[in-house]
Amino acid sequence: MEAIEDIVIVGGGLAGLATALGLHRKGIKCLILESSPDLRTSGFGFAMWTNAWRAMDALGIGDKLREQHVLGKRLTILSTSGKILSDNSISGVRGKSGFQEFRCVKRDLLLKTLNNELPTDTIRYSSKIVLIEKDGNLKLLHLTDGSIIKAKVLIGCDGVNSVVAKYLGLKKLSFSGRLATRGLTEFETEHGFKPGFLQIIGGGHRAGVIPCSEKSVYWFLTWIPSEENKNVDQSTEKMKDYAIRNLKNANASEETLELIQRSEMGNVISTPLKYRSPFSLLSAKITEDNVCVAGDALHATTPELGQGGCMALEDSVVLARCLSEAIIGYNRGGDAEYERIQGALEKYAKERRWRSIKVITLSYIVGFIQQSANPFVRFLRERLLARVIANVYINFPSYDCGKL
Template sequence: MTRAVVIGAGIVGLTTGLALRRAGIDVVICEQAPEIRAAGAGLGLWANALAVFDELGIGEQVRAVGKPGEMYFHDPAGRLLDTPEFGVEDHRYLLVHRARLNDLLADAVGRENIRLDTGFREYEEHASHVEVRLSGGGKEEADVLVGADGTYSAVRAQLVPGTPAQEHPGHHAWRAVIPAADITVLRNRLVLGPNGCRGGYVRTHDGSVYWLVNQFQSPPLTGTRKQQALDRARHLEDAGEDGILTDLIDATPEELILHNQIMLVPPLPHWVSARVALAGDAAHAMSPHITAGATLGVEDAGLLGHLLGSTGDVSAALAAYEATVMPRYARAAELSATVEHSPSPQDFARHYAAFSHWMTTQPLRQLDESQVRA
């Protein structure tokens, strides 16, 4: 039986572990943290990710911990930035809570297959296997190693030296999930404003509210996280608007507000070797303004499971994986840049819909078994 070691028990690592197990591969997932946990709050999943979860037999469970939504944008006065050239299906996604999705995936993989408090140190490739050395002096021998260890991937550092995560200059994000409490939130609202600011709020499946604020080309930060978020929210609500975003930020305890300097992974010359592969943010961490990083990572996981389960030739399977995912991600990066550099909010809305249309109507194709045989 083929054996795999997956580094990282985030959403992509757990999905990779599940996809490999469903393909008949023996899997161990190593996570350096002492518990299964998720960095961040809400997470958007598009139809192509949900299709992967359906194939893995957990689609309905994933939908049960999420709330369907539609990604439409408004201006600060509340006017819809319409995109008539795209249909409703190009705007639909599922908002899930990261921690709940992680728990669901950990249960589906089998927690007995996850080793917590086990960090990755290095690997050594051999003709017949890869030796994975772990923290505390432990080691594992496997047929394949998958680095799903995120933006700051230690696996990537060895596989593709000299490619540390880079700051997306001036790009910051603030967000939180809070109970609605005394603030009435009757609808979801995502707003594109001046000064590179974007943000809004969406209701979650359990009655809470997820709010977020982003800014491109931000000036140097001053004040508390709450004050930083409030300063940007003022660009997103015209006088006379309901002020719900400001009220939600005001009502959020400082310690619940997450702030991130957005980090990117530079384009890589390769994602695989004969027995090692990168997946998700480890290979292609991208700006969250297109809400697609997790979806693209879930696609990576599904394809790895399909290819490695279709042949005993690990090297051929990984070569086919790289040949498929690298061009797709290069196109995703091009479309993401087009959205980011939109000259107006209306253009941003239109380019965003064009990206989601491309991503969901041209999902990562499943290769036929004959295409991955040596």
Template sequence: MQDCNCYHNHEDVDIVIVGAGLAGLTTALALHRLGLRSQVLESSESLRITGFALTLWTNAWRALDAVGIGDSLRQKSTQITGFKMASSDSGLFSPGQPLDKDGKFEGYESRCVRRKDLMETLVNELPQGTIRYSSKVVSIDTEDHFKLVHLADGSILKTKVLIGCDGVNSMVAKWLGLATPVTIGRSAIRGLIDFPNGSGFDPMSYLYFEGGTRFGFRPVDDTTVYWFCTFAPQVSSYEKELQENQVKMKQFVLSLVRKMPREAQDVVERTPLSNMSYSILKIRLPWNVYFGNIVKHNVCVAGDALHPMTPDINQGGCSALEDAIVLGRSLGEAFLSKSSETDNEIERIEKGLEKYGRERRWRSVGLISVAYCVGFIQQSRGKIMSYLRKIWLSNYTSNALLKMSSYDYGDLCF
């Protein structure tokens, strides 16, 4: 956009966050903990809680502790201690294997959390009025060193900092010049089911890989189970039909897991149609993150607006929480650090966001790349890949996941 000095009817806001998703709300809470107020713009009429559940690892729990909500969420989730692999030959699950079988990652955490619980906990900790619903961003202009954010209702917000947490189809990312995320030829169906009398499942991840399909489920707590199924659709027209028809969606998943143990089939069969969702998997190409403008002056992106990735290593939500802490720390230092009278706040903000960009660029590139490669190995067909998958999964997967989740991104305080 061209510089514009013709807008007079606007609201002045120090920090504007576009998108009230996980990254946006956690960033707002991180800033609030440091004493900074932000305005979160959400295009929907109410809080979006689709997605059912998230698997959060050690790095995510460190972020949740940093903003003060970790313990309350732990009370609503079960610590996952290991995994069980399903065999299509025997129709049974293998004996459980511990996640940290070599004892290298003492104190790790892996828990599945309801998205609704997570999002509502974040909202309840924010000051009233932080989120502005029904606020769709239609354009972004520049006025001097400020950004003018135009909303569909005609409102204009003038801000010192603009943060795009507006997901895969981010308008802020487009403004920065980042390329559109690409589809990878895979889709995901996810579901959530409640067992009123208890699920009876061990606190483990139950997994199955066969013929291009990746299926798994894990307990959220004693009565709730979250499941996921990723696959490569055969016909695009059929894919559209699956998205629009919950009954066919369920039948399709059952056809994919028919060789799995009975417990797995039962989880899908008992899932209410309203508790299932379909999504097409997309990623931002790693070189686009590496070479692109993830930060430009006083504008940046975080969460899925920065690094959409496949769910194969459970790091999409975890890395969004990392972003929030690093971003909160960088802006906290820019706005709150004591400086000389000649110091320029605008320069501090730009330097803070540049620092955020440096810290998150390589991390994002690495996670996107690893997730894609893991998904490729897990879902590839053929005898050679099947053999490699068995060897690789048993020896390296859990250690790799634990190592990635032990990443040190620092504390919220600066």
């Protein structure tokens, strides 16, 4: 049996849920196809900067999340020798387009908040696409259970291994040469960590500690694989020991070391940091006919600027706005509707292409500078580049994706 849907979103992660909510706010129904059997709330934290909060306000969920997460006050960058390289205010400071805001949001709370705002029948779980075909103005989506769905609009929000990106012909992601380990520590009482973003950089590592709330703290460590650290990610304890050993050498506080020791880590202890080549995006098909991609499927990036989730939220607002302008108030069906949808997706792609190229490029450069063990790069980092990087962190989120 073949069901016909106006808009199908592949992937029920941040980008998929946010795009669906944007469309729902405009009165447009859509269907999310999620391959997992339930909502994917595993994971720990998202660094949410000003641009992300503007997007969440546009989606109508900003204040609900502010209530549960502390406002970050300062961005402090330390060298592995313990030297303060930069110390800047990051919230309440007037930027290029208004006051800045930074909070680290717990991933499960963010996804549950988005999901709770959607109609109950929006997500179809355990639904994995195995083949996409063209049928006139429609796309035929063949699922693993043998069913077929016809879609007037197909949006790929299915992450770094996107089947929709593959359909569009986007190139495979590149490996940055770095891996990341993340964790979250929950406290029974207030933890005492200052609200802000603490980073320790250099010597092949980049570590960060960010309180999410008064009783929870998110931490991460990005590292370069070598013979010295081979197999450290085979178990949680080995990975914790490796993180603690390196942070101890970097003069991290006893509170930070204890934080890591007692933290919760996921089943996936470390993940390779991959990115979509910015050069490939110069001419890549972000959209074709009535198909497009958003979130990591479009602009997978290394995490150094903390902009992966922020960019996904920007995408969702821009995409929902473009599609609603093409759909609302017009007669449905026929070639005219198909052409309006094409135009809407092309408008979205034009707006997001250069923004995506910029964040991928800057993130990669910042990551290289922060983690490099090269003596010359270290010299520049400790005398000049750390302050430049801090300014990038603070000024890049000034972007405003606009309203729905």
